[in-house]
Amino acid sequence: xxxxxxxxSTEPQILxxxxxxxxxxxxxxxxxxxxxxxxxxxTGMLHMGHALDDSIQDAIVREARMxxxxxxxxxxxxxxxxxxxxKVDKKLKSxxxxxxxxxxxxxxxxxxxxxxxxxxxxxxxxxxxGCSVDFDDERFTMDAEYAEAVRRVFCDWYHAGLIYRGKxxxxxxxxxxxxxxxxxxxxxxxxxxxxxxxYPLTEPVNGQEYIVVATTRPETMLGDTGVAVxxxxxxxxxxxxxxxxxPIVDREIPIFADWHxxxxxxxxxxxxxxAHDPNDYAMGQAHDLPQINIFDEHAIVVDGYGEFSGLTRxxxxxxxxxxxxxxxxxxxxxxxxxxxxxxxxxxxxLEPWLSExxxxxxxxxxxxxxxxxxxxxxxxxxxxxxQSYLTWMENLKDWCISRQLWWGHRIPVFxxxxxxxxxxxxxxxxxxxxxGGRHVHQDESVLDTWFSSQLWTFxxxxxxxxxxQLEGHHPTTALVTARDIIALWVARMIMSSxxxxxxxPFHDVVIYPTILAKDGSRMSKSKGNGxxxxxxxxxxxxxxxxxxxxxxxxxxxxxxxxADIDKKxxxxxxxxxxxxxxxxxTKIWNASRFLLMNMEGYTPGEPRVETPADAWMLSRLAKMVxxxxxxxxxxxxxxxxxxxxxxxxxEVCDWYVEVTKTRLRxxxxxxxxxxxxxxxxDASLRLMHPLMPFVTEAIWDAMPASWLDVDPATGxxxxxxxxxxxxxxxxxxxxxxIDEDGExxxxxxxxxxxxxxxxxxxYRISPKESLDxxxxxxxxxxxxxxxxxxDFIMSFANVGELTTALDGQIDKPEGxxxxxxxxxxxFVTVGAFVDFDAERARIEKEIAKDExxxxxxxxxxxxxxxxxKAVPEVVEKKRERVDELTGVIAAxxxxxxxxx
Numbered sequence: 001x002x003x004x005x006x007x008x009s010t011e012p013q014i015l016x017x018x019x020x021x022x023x024x025x026x027x028x029x030x031x032x033x034x035x036x037x038x039x040x041x042x043t044g045m046l047h048m049g050h051a052l053d054d055s056i057q058d059a060i061v062r063e064a065r066m067x068x069x070x071x072x073x074x075x076x077x078x079x080x081x082x083x084x085x086x087k088v089d090k091k092l093k094s095x096x097x098x099x100x101x102x103x104x105x106x107x108x109x110x111x112x113x114x115x116x117x118x119x120x121x122x123x124x125x126x127x128x129x130g131c132s133v134d135f136d137d138e139r140f141t142m143d144a145e146y147a148e149a150v151r152r153v154f155c156d157w158y159h160a161g162l163i164y165r166g167k168x169x170x171x172x173x174x175x176x177x178x179x180x181x182x183x184x185x186x187x188x189x190x191x192x193x194x195x196x197x198x199y200p201l202t203e204p205v206n207g208q209e210y211i212v213v214a215t216t217r218p219e220t221m222l223g224d225t226g227v228a229v230x231x232x233x234x235x236x237x238x239x240x241x242x243x244x245x246x247p248i249v250d251r252e253i254p255i256f257a258d259w260h261x262x263x264x265x266x267x268x269x270x271x272x273x274x275a276h277d278p279n280d281y282a283m284g285q286a287h288d289l290p291q292i293n294i295f296d297e298h299a300i301v302v303d304g305y306g307e308f309s310g311l312t313r314x315x316x317x318x319x320x321x322x323x324x325x326x327x328x329x330x331x332x333x334x335x336x337x338x339x340x341x342x343x344x345x346x347x348x349x350l351e352p353w354l355s356e357x358x359x360x361x362x363x364x365x366x367x368x369x370x371x372x373x374x375x376x377x378x379x380x381x382x383x384x385x386x387q388s389y390l391t392w393m394e395n396l397k398d399w400c401i402s403r404q405l406w407w408g409h410r411i412p413v414f415x416x417x418x419x420x421x422x423x424x425x426x427x428x429x430x431x432x433x434x435x436g437g438r439h440v441h442q443d444e445s446v447l448d449t450w451f452s453s454q455l456w457t458f459x460x461x462x463x464x465x466x467x468x469q470l471e472g473h474h475p476t477t478a479l480v481t482a483r484d485i486i487a488l489w490v491a492r493m494i495m496s497s498x499x500x501x502x503x504x505p506f507h508d509v510v511i512y513p514t515i516l517a518k519d520g521s522r523m524s525k526s527k528g529n530g531x532x533x534x535x536x537x538x539x540x541x542x543x544x545x546x547x548x549x550x551x552x553x554x555x556x557x558x559x560x561x562x563a564d565i566d567k568k569x570x571x572x573x574x575x576x577x578x579x580x581x582x583x584x585x586t587k588i589w590n591a592s593r594f595l596l597m598n599m600e601g602y603t604p605g606e607p608r609v610e611t612p613a614d615a616w617m618l619s620r621l622a623k624m625v626x627x628x629x630x631x632x633x634x635x636x637x638x639x640x641x642x643x644x645x646x647x648x649x650x651e652v653c654d655w656y657v658e659v660t661k662t663r664l665r666x667x668x669x670x671x672x673x674x675x676x677x678x679x680x681x682d683a684s685l686r687l688m689h690p691l692m693p694f695v696t697e698a699i700w701d702a703m704p705a706s707w708l709d710v711d712p713a714t715g716x717x718x719x720x721x722x723x724x725x726x727x728x729x730x731x732x733x734x735x736x737x738i739d740e741d742g743e744x745x746x747x748x749x750x751x752x753x754x755x756x757x758x759x760x761x762x763y764r765i766s767p768k769e770s771l772d773x774x775x776x777x778x779x780x781x782x783x784x785x786x787x788x789x790x791d792f793i794m795s796f797a798n799v800g801e802l803t804t805a806l807d808g809q810i811d812k813p814e815g816x817x818x819x820x821x822x823x824x825x826x827f828v829t830v831g832a833f834v835d836f837d838a839e840r841a842r843i844e845k846e847i848a849k850d851e852x853x854x855x856x857x858x859x860x861x862x863x864x865x866x867x868x869k870a871v872p873e874v875v876e877k878k879r880e881r882v883d884e885l886t887g888v889i890a891a892x893x894x895x896x897x898x899x900x
Contacts, residue, residue, distance in 0.1 A: 007541025033064030041080035076139035081408035149459035172353035174299035214266025230263035408446030528570035615742030622734035682706035749789030770800035
């Protein structure tokens with residue numbers, strides 16, 4: 001093994017070994033672990049959410065593969081209709097080309113060219129992370145076989161009456177010129193106004209000549225067909241049934257009562273524009289109001305409105321307000337902040353727009369999908385996301401599945417212009433089967449991207465062409481995804497799988513936490529606070545990046561990533577937590593290298609307990625095997641990562657290896673010490689492999705066989721070709737190593753040694769100076785255990801004289817410092833090396849200085865003016881300093897008490 005571990009040179013070599021060995025490919029076994037990767041956009045790049053998602057999935061799959069299960073991890077990408085079309089549109093524009101001038105077929109060819117050119121980027125990034133996906137079994141949502149599955153679903157639902165066409169209010173993007181689903185719209189808080197407009201009554205009511213309507217969108221008044229009031233507002237009762245003359249267009253419209261109206265909003269009179277507001281549409285349906293679309297697909301005012309025709313929404317708003325003011329009908333204007341929907345792709349303000357679209361009727365689908373979760377057939381991790389799913393399902397409306405795009409799965413409905421025939425077909429046709437006419441055309445719209453991706457778990461596995469391929473691999477094991485798409489994707493996968501396969505698509509839904517920027521805001525390119533996972537790999541290696549991300553996995557969901565990013569250039573400069581993860585990788589390498597340098601004369605053999613340290617270590621290892629196995633199976637990856645680091649670094653390296661070094665130098669104990677150490681190292685590497693595959697594989701390559709490779713029946717070692725296909729340490733095989741008494745004895749001795757060492761460090765006493773120690777045990781068992789470890793304690797703590805007694809049988813020796821603990825109190829005599837009076841004075845001075853600084857910092861943080869003006873980073877640093885000072889003061893007070 002080289003002296004230094006270099007991820008940049010080692011990781012590509014290990015990756016090639018895995019690929020050449022075919023270890024990523026679908027493997028037979030007992031039991032199944034099939035996982036489908038949430039298909040990223042074909043034109044996408046890996047972001048931090050992807051990196052965490054893929055690290056989790058790889059940990060699941062690698063552990064299952066080592067446990068001998070049949071494994072299949074399906075890689076794939078989504079054609080991402082609107083996202084890809086937007087990118088190709090921009091590219092063509094930069095080349096002086098126009099989609100409309102090119103025509104549909106040529107534009108789709110351009111989309112395919114884009115896909116082929118850029119589609120492999122994210123796959124290469126996934127490969128670089130060490131994700132053991134089957135790259136030979138890649139899927140794409142526009143592949144021919146997948147397209148057939150999509151078409152089959154549409155046609156079956158169409159003929160079952162679950163898909164229909166109708167006019168509805170949709171979220172329309174005037175820039176992308178397509179419908180956008182509610183779940184894809186992004187709300188942004190905007191500073192706006194509430195305009196109060198006067199609408200003249202056709203006849204006075206109680207001497208009143210006009211009413212005042214309040215609106216945030218005065219431009220849509222051109223399409224008003226009614227005015228509504230609350231039925232609970234007695235002051236408006238006299239107006240119900242009356243009419244007003246709509247200004248500008250001179251349209252007579254009715255006043256009516258409807259429960260949608262909030263009597264406390266504005267003036268209590270609400271203008272109703274059925275073609276441009278969902279609530280207004282509902283009121284229009286209930287009261288039989290005309291639906292008048294005043295905008296075209298680009299949100300330009302249509303013909304027929306005189307000077308207002310041809311204006312954009314904003315231009316029309318200004319001109320309408322000016323007209324009302326000019327004619328004395330602008331009552332007043334007030335400030336009003338409200339949420340406005342924006343397109344998630346181009347950030348344009350969406351327009352609620354009445355248009356003819358295709359819908360999926362969800363009433364027959366959502367019941368079984370709800371029951372699948374309430375019955376426990378599908379489990380959410382964490383549990384609270386179950387309620388989010390159920391709430392969304394309860395309020396589910398029919399799903400608008402048509403998009404006015406060219407790139408995507410074209411809706412397979414055909415129309416005859418001669419006889420009016422219409423049908424959804426599995427094969428294209430240009431001849432009407434009813435009248436024989438040849439004026440047949442296909443629907444121009446394409447399907448929502450989520451319509452095709454909802455089939456991901458089964459359309460990627462041969463359905464409907466080869467349903468037998470699903471046997472044993474569906475339902476899949478777990479879906480690891482973001483909470484943002486529980487409604488967009490997870491729910492729809494469940495509905496479609498239950499309908500077509502009569503089974504759930506997966507058993508577990510694992511919701512990973514959202515990775516936020518250092519200040520707690522969302523990461524984004526526009527803010528310049530995003531982190532490219534590839535930058536992390538370049539700087540720290542894939543293992544460090546993966547391990548750090550997995551250690552962040554908690555059920556709290558939102559986690560801050562401590563990236564240091566230059567504010568001016570937005571260049572990533574580093575991450576302290578990832579640096580710490582790299583330090584752990586280095587620790588694993590260095591400790592392993594030391595052990596392998598001391599294996600002269602080693603032969604494989606069974607681990608045996610010859611010392612208290614052996615009993616402790618093998619027992620701790622057995623418990624760690626159980627903990628890691630259960631943690632991966634239960635998706636508690638943060639606990640697994642933190643637990644394995646504490647175990648290997650603090651227990652294996654800092655204690656067991658150190659304790660066992662002397663035995664490696666003694667001829668009589670050397671071989672068994674080697675066998676024990678190699679056994680512990682091998683088992684530890686196997687446990688760490690799903691989280692940090694590269695460094696563990698590199699070390700394992702250099703290792704001799706351990707007892708884990710030996711067939712107990714023959715005594716022969718059968719070592720796997722690679723760690724990733726080696727056997728997993730099964731908890732049942734390690735249970736016999738658990739020794740509670742042995743663990744407790746060593747832990748007590750370790751605590752005594754730690755107390756002595758910490759005392760030396762605190763008072764800067766050389767390790768060469770022996771110290772006398774008295775231990776006052778709180779129980780007979782603790783006293784016996786410590787006394788039984790006398791030689792170990794005296795050797796590893798350099799103790800001159802060790803006295804052990806029970807409570808009440810020993811007093812604090814003169815010149816000693818006291819260290820209280822749950823099982824014993826330790827008294828370390830340091831009087832010969834420490835001036836107690838001077839030390840107390842020094843500590844008291846330190847406490848006074850730190851308390852003064854703490855008080856000042858707390859006053860600053862309680863100052864509302866400071867909190868309002870200071871940048872978040874300054875406030876956060878001040879809070880961190882308060883926490884630091886609080887801890888330092890507490891530690892100093894403990895030292896002062898020790899000197900009493």
